[in-house]
Amino acid sequence: MRVLVVGGAGYIGSHVAHALRRRNHEVVIYDNLSTGHAALAQGFELIVGDISDSAEVSSALRRVDAVMHFAACAYVGESVANPRKYFQNNVVGGLALLNAVVDSKVRKFIFSSTCAVYGVPVRVPITEENPRLPVNPYGVSKLMFERALEAYEQAYGLRFVSFRYFNAAGADEDGKAGEDHNPETHLIPSAFEAIHGERPPLEIYGNDYPTQDGTCVRDYIHVSDLADAHVLGLEYLEQGHSAALNLGTGKGHSVRDVISTIERITGRAIPKRMAARRAGDPPELVADPSLAERTLHWKARRSFEEIVATAWNWAESRRALIR
Numbered sequence: 541m542r543v544l545v546v547g548g549a550g551y552i553g554s555h556v557a558h559a560l561r562r563r564n565h566e567v568v569i570y571d572n573l574s575t576g577h578a579a580l581a582q583g584f585e586l587i588v589g590d591i592s593d594s595a596e597v598s599s600a601l602r603r604v605d606a607v608m609h610f611a612a613c614a615y616v617g618e619s620v621a622n623p624r625k626y627f628q629n630n631v632v633g634g635l636a637l638l639n640a641v642v643d644s645k646v647r648k649f650i651f652s653s654t655c656a657v658y659g660v661p662v663r664v665p666i667t668e669e670n671p672r673l674p675v676n677p678y679g680v681s682k683l684m685f686e687r688a689l690e691a692y693e694q695a696y697g698l699r700f701v702s703f704r705y706f707n708a709a710g711a712d713e714d715g716k717a718g719e720d721h722n723p724e725t726h727l728i729p730s731a732f733e734a735i736h737g738e739r740p741p742l743e744i745y746g747n748d749y750p751t752q753d754g755t756c757v758r759d760y761i762h763v764s765d766l767a768d769a770h771v772l773g774l775e776y777l778e779q780g781h782s783a784a785l786n787l788g789t790g791k792g793h794s795v796r797d798v799i800s801t802i803e804r805i806t807g808r809a810i811p812k813r814m815a816a817r818r819a820g821d822p823p824e825l826v827a828d829p830s831l832a833e834r835t836l837h838w839k840a841r842r843s844f845e846e847i848v849a850t851a852w853n854w855a856e857s858r859r860a861l862i863r
């Protein structure tokens with residue numbers, strides 16, 4: 541299939557572009573490069589454009605069979621401080637893209653959603669049945685888009701897969717793509733920056749949560765496992781169904797666990813200190829990934845150690861390039 545990968549110069553989108561190519565799909569990347577990097581789109585056709593530019597999107601849509609949408613803002617903390625940015629980009633911009641899609645012949649759509657749509661879950665591990673009650677504007681913006689997809693399926697025959705990612709982490713084993721945000725806020729790359737003295741000591745956001753060691757628990761999934769699921773999602777759409785699926789491993793790691801695994805694997809101490817809770821952070825988010833496993837015949841195969849090791853190798857090779 542020919543696939544328009546919107547946001548394909550970003551962290552997750554670029555991994556998916558490579559995974560699609562490995563399965564012989566044709567990829568066109570569409571990205572405004574606001575947070576993405578042209579280097580991550582290297583080797584692919586890149587259209588530099590904005591999702592709200594309907595004329596540019598429509599012309600790209602004439603050449604493809606399916607769309608994958610990764611172009612969004614994705615920081616919980618920033619969404620609390622600056623919600624209008626999140627509603628503008630993720631909802632207003634996202635709907636402009638979606639409307640261009642339904643005005644075209646394309647009826648297959650894959651959406652990067654998030655476990656943040658669940659808010660503070662009623663039960664952990666989280667199934668797709670958990671009520672969607674987000675507790676931060678980022679989660680709300682993604683839920684609004686999920687709702688639009690559901691309505692558009694009914695009204696316009698759009699078929700979609702909403703993938704609710706847990707914590708995407710790690711880097712491609714071939715070193716072609718990895719995480720590169722500026723400023724970095726995610727836990728694992730932030731810990732690497734602290735190791736190198738590129739930021740003040742890593743702050744542990746809260747140690748009074750109702751979890752085993754008091755720090756937040758998350759389900760970290762290797763970005764290459766996420767990418768594999770997207771390729772299978774595309775094949776699933778060909779069967780004419782829609783779905784909303786959790787993508788996680790089913791295993792939780794506390795912030796303290798993450799820190800000690802990084803220290804063990806890298807052999808380096810992370811300068812760190814305790815800090816207040818970060819607004820909008822639920823205590824524990826761990827997936828029940830069984831619906832995705834059954835629906836797509838998929839499973840997250842890479843371990844947490846591989847996540848840390850590949851992320852470290854990527855970050856070190858980037859540092860060597862910059863130096």
Ligand code: UDP
Nearest residue numbers: 616725726727730743744745756795818821
């Ligand atoms: N976290 C932390 N210090 C940091 C960054 C993150 O303690 O400098 C915690 C954060 O509170 C959350 C977990 O690490 O519980 C993962 O956060 P991240 O920002 O990587 O992903 P999110 O869960 O927000 O998608």
